[in-house]
Amino acid sequence: MSYFSIAGLQLDLGMHNNLDVLITKTEQTCKLYPWVNMVVFSELALTGAGKHNIVDDIDALEQALCQLAKRLNIWLVPGSYYQRIENDTLNHLKVINPQGEIVxxxxxxxxxxxxxxxxxxxxxxxxxxxxxxxxxxVSICYDMWIPETIRALTCLGAEVIIHPTMTGTIDRELELCIARTHAITNQCYFVDINGAGDQGNGQSIIVGPEGDVIYQADRTEQIIAVELDLSRVRRTRERGIHGLGQPLKSFRDNPIEFPQYKQEGAVERESAMFSDLGKLEVPK
Structure with a gap:
């Protein structure tokens, strides 16, 4: 079977605990689209942005989400949330299967x-x-701005990239370009789900393996349900984009060693180019 249906929830949510709302919206989605196999939330949809929204009772949250996936018999990618792991705070995402298991x-x-x-x-x-x-x-928001991240997932076999994001700034238009570029250069589906209202300016986008825009949302709250055919990915990778460019085969077959990936001194972080960039800080 190569068909798989995904519903992205572009929702107008507040910066607080949104678990009950998201459970209700997921139930409504599955009732409206009973053929959906997976539901995807946007980045930080559950709690909102800011370290002050870190989730303390992880077990209760995971249990609620796993029960939801099992009860509705769906794959669930519930966006992300801040979680304390050992001594670090991380922007954490999980994938839950229809049996209610975190995979x-x-x-x-x-x-x-x-x-x-x-x-x-x-x-x-x-x-x-x-x-x-x-x-x-899986990838989250700013990850997409570093092209090596998506290429790494492709090299691990990914045919579909699930990418929750939370963007409410004027660079959202640029992210739409990046989403299409990743889909084209990696010959894969790219599913980019943003929040709305306080949690983003919408414009979620789903792109096919030849760079075609399957759907692009506006800025309002929407349920975006689409059916993907993964045989398109395999056929495109076999024949090329529109029967032309075959970038993954070219990447595989060219023996060139990229200097930034060489084992010795990988990414010359002390090179003039990098040192001249200055500090990573808010512009003054």
Whole structure:
């Protein structure tokens, strides 16, 4: 089976505990679209932004979300939330299967510094398999601005990238360009779900493996339900985009060693180019 249906919830939520609202919205979505296989929330949808919204009772939250996924028989990617792991605060995402089991955990690799203050970076790329469908990768918001993150997920087999975000600034238009670029250069589906109202300026976008915009939302609250055909990814990777460019094969077959990836001195962080950039801080 290559068909898989996803509903992205672009919701107008406050900066507080939104669990009950999100449970209700998920139930409504599954009633309206009973064919949906997965529901995706936006970044920090559950609690809102800010370290003061860190989740303390993780067990209760996870139990509620796992019960929701099992009761509705859906895959659930409930956005992300701030979680304390050992001595660090991380922007944490989990993936729950229809049996109510957590099958993947991901910590945002690139917090939105210098604005997302005192949030540690994750260091693991995460993919998960949907049996008889394909391989999915997860990414959060600012991760997409570093192209190596999505290429890493692709190299791990990802055919669909699930990307919750929380963007309410004027660079949202640029993120739409980046989403399409990732889909094109990695020949994959890119599912970018933003919040609305206080939690973002909407404009969620779902892009196909040839860069085609399957759906782009406006700024209002919306339930975005689409059916993806993963055989399109495999066919596009086999034949090329519109039967033309085959970027993944070119990347695989060219023996060039990128200087930033060489083992010795990988990413020359002390090079003139990097040192001349200055500190990572809020512009003055």
């Amino acid at each position: 993947a955990r991901y910590n945002k690799i690139y917090p939105f510094l210098p604005y997302e203050k005192d949030v540690a970076n994750g260091d693991q790329f995460v993919t998960f398999d949907v049996p008889d469908v394909g391989t999915f990768g």
